[in-house]
Amino acid sequence: MPDEKEQRTIMVPLDDVVDDDKPETTDQLAHELATIQQSAKRIAIIGSRNLPITHQQTIETLSFALVGQGNTLITSGGSSGTNAAAIRGAMKADPIHLKVILPQTIGQQPSDVQDQLIGVPNIIEHPDRAMMTLADASRICNREIIDECQQLICFLSHTSGTLHKAISYAEESHKVVTVFYLD
Numbered sequence: 001m002p003d004e005k006e007q008r009t010i011m012v013p014l015d016d017v018v019d020d021d022k023p024e025t026t027d028q029l030a031h032e033l034a035t036i037q038q039s040a041k042r043i044a045i046i047g048s049r050n051l052p053i054t055h056q057q058t059i060e061t062l063s064f065a066l067v068g069q070g071n072t073l074i075t076s077g078g079s080s081g082t083n084a085a086a087i088r089g090a091m092k093a094d095p096i097h098l099k100v101i102l103p104q105t106i107g108q109q110p111s112d113v114q115d116q117l118i119g120v121p122n123i124i125e126h127p128d129r130a131m132m133t134l135a136d137a138s139r140i141c142n143r144e145i146i147d148e149c150q151q152l153i154c155f156l157s158h159t160s161g162t163l164h165k166a167i168s169y170a171e172e173s174h175k176v177v178t179v180f181y182l183d
Contacts, residue, residue: 040070044145046166047082047155048182055182056085059155063089067097074099074148076141079112082155087116095121101145103137104129135162142166151176157183 043066045059063086067073075086077100090098101124106114108130117123124144129137139162146152152170156163158181170177 041151042072042074042149043151044074044149045086045153046142046145048157048160049078049081051081059085060089064093067093072097072099074145077102077109077113077117079110084116095119101141103134103141143169146170146173146175153178155180155182
């Protein structure tokens with residue numbers, strides 16, 4: 001018979017302990033599945049400016065198809081690369097379903113970007129960011145685009161630090177994220 005003053009130890013396996021800080025995986029998967037199954041979504045497309053023409057054509061075709069299915073496409077301005085291709089594809093399908101969020105103002109964009117934005121009915125400008133560097137304004141713009149969407153599609157290289165941060169932000173915000181690495 002053990003001594004009454006002797007303490008007994010109970011071993012609890014750590015595998016059975018629930019970590020309340022982690023999000024419910026089941027709820028997160030259910031949310032992502034519901035988003036994917038919606039007939040019309042808000043889809044953001046962002047990515048690298050330096051793309052070969054074949055990649056730009058693929059993005060343009062994807063944008064055209066997504067808008068043609070009734071989705072709203074959200075992107076930023078850009079004279080070349082991902083954003084420009086996304087704008088071209090969406091404009092061919094249905095300009096009403098395109099939303100362009102600029103990091104700063106139209107007047108601060110190069111003339112070729114200003115020309116591309118002619119006819120885009122839904123452009124959001126940010127004169128409050130006029131004094132920021134384009135890099136800083138673009139980081140904020142990427143977050144704004146992600147906040148507006150349900151799904152993010154990103155085209156980047158493995159060395160694109162700003163875009164990797166945007167992807168992490170989208171994942172933390174529980175967005176459906178699709179990443180295409182171009183290298």
